[in-house]
Amino acid sequence: MAAVGGLVLCLGLLVTPSAALAADASYRTLSTANHPDWMRPLPDGTSLAALSIPGTHETLSIHGGSWTQTQEDFGDGAATLTAQLNAGIRMIDIRARVNSGNTFTIHHGATYQNANLDDVLARLGAFLAAHPGESVVMRLKQECTGELGSCTDVSGQSAFQDIFDAYVARRPGLFWTPSVTRSAGAAMPTLGQIRGKVVLAVLNGSRGGVIERYGLAQFAGWHDGSSAYVQDEYNVPNVGAIATKRDQVRRFLDATSAASPALMYVNFASGASVFAQPQQVAGGAWGVQGVDPFLLAYLNQGPEVHTPVVRTGALMLDFPGGGLIDKILSYN
Numbered sequence: 001m002a003a004v005g006g007l008v009l010c011l012g013l014l015v016t017p018s019a020a021l022a023a024d025a026s027y028r029t030l031s032t033a034n035h036p037d038w039m040r041p042l043p044d045g046t047s048l049a050a051l052s053i054p055g056t057h058e059t060l061s062i063h064g065g066s067w068t069q070t071q072e073d074f075g076d077g078a079a080t081l082t083a084q085l086n087a088g089i090r091m092i093d094i095r096a097r098v099n100s101g102n103t104f105t106i107h108h109g110a111t112y113q114n115a116n117l118d119d120v121l122a123r124l125g126a127f128l129a130a131h132p133g134e135s136v137v138m139r140l141k142q143e144c145t146g147e148l149g150s151c152t153d154v155s156g157q158s159a160f161q162d163i164f165d166a167y168v169a170r171r172p173g174l175f176w177t178p179s180v181t182r183s184a185g186a187a188m189p190t191l192g193q194i195r196g197k198v199v200l201a202v203l204n205g206s207r208g209g210v211i212e213r214y215g216l217a218q219f220a221g222w223h224d225g226s227s228a229y230v231q232d233e234y235n236v237p238n239v240g241a242i243a244t245k246r247d248q249v250r251r252f253l254d255a256t257s258a259a260s261p262a263l264m265y266v267n268f269a270s271g272a273s274v275f276a277q278p279q280q281v282a283g284g285a286w287g288v289q290g291v292d293p294f295l296l297a298y299l300n301q302g303p304e305v306h307t308p309v310v311r312t313g314a315l316m317l318d319f320p321g322g323g324l325i326d327k328i329l330s331y332n
Helices: 002-015 079-087 117-130 160-170 239-258 278-283 291-300 322-330
Strands: 053-056 091-099 103-108 111-116 136-142 198-204 266-268 314-317
Touching: 053 322, 079 117, 091 117, 091 160, 091 314, 103 117, 103 160, 111 117, 117 136, 117 160, 117 198, 160 198, 239 266, 239 278, 239 291, 278 291, 291 322
Parallel strands: 053 091, 053 314, 091 136, 136 198, 266 314
Antiparallel strands: 091 103, 103 111
């Protein structure tokens, strides 16, 4: 293990920029956005699928260093989630480890993020009570694989789905019920059906497979990486490959914009590897434009440059800036 640690340290010295990447309207300025009630004026009959939704990848990953952190740190105990919700984030990506006492702790790989699922649900409940016109979409994933670099679930506990059901039962009314039923995926809801509720989009196992039939029926094929309605090409092998990731995000964004508004699309702008940290992929490095500034520029371009985007779907971002959040919401 000492040898592995030394290798990681050496790689860090090789690939980490000497100074922090500069914040701008697209990157690391989440608190400049303020949209706690953006869903409220939208008609009740609006389909969730038709919305342009700012989201966060690894929503609570604020600890563990440059290879692990994916979001600005606004505090432990899921205080960071509250900051995101106030900024306008409405789709979240929660990764849980099975811990003793049949509980979930929030992890990114081996790193505990100083928050538990109770913290997450308490923050969601408080926000939705204060802003009953809103709804939050959640992707919940079993994080631990037991492999090097990951976490290991505590043995002797209940199955992941049984523990989740217990959390749901302890907070009646928080989740939109059709999305947390094992036996049948839910049809795509309208805003009027889900205001004040958390919608579970999918429950993923540790290797990306779908657990039971929770969530929205449209996402029954949401496995590890990309699928019909999800772009999640998360392996960015080096800084130069950020250009490829930008193109993957752009192509899926264009496909989303052209598709039926009755279908929901989830586009992960995130990516990483040993030689490309999440902050580099998001913000750019070594003269290579990051995905976040690319997205803001692309969305701001007019019809003389490319076919205009008419909706973004859910864009799952690392270190989003306030200007990018503002722009995504402008499509609603």
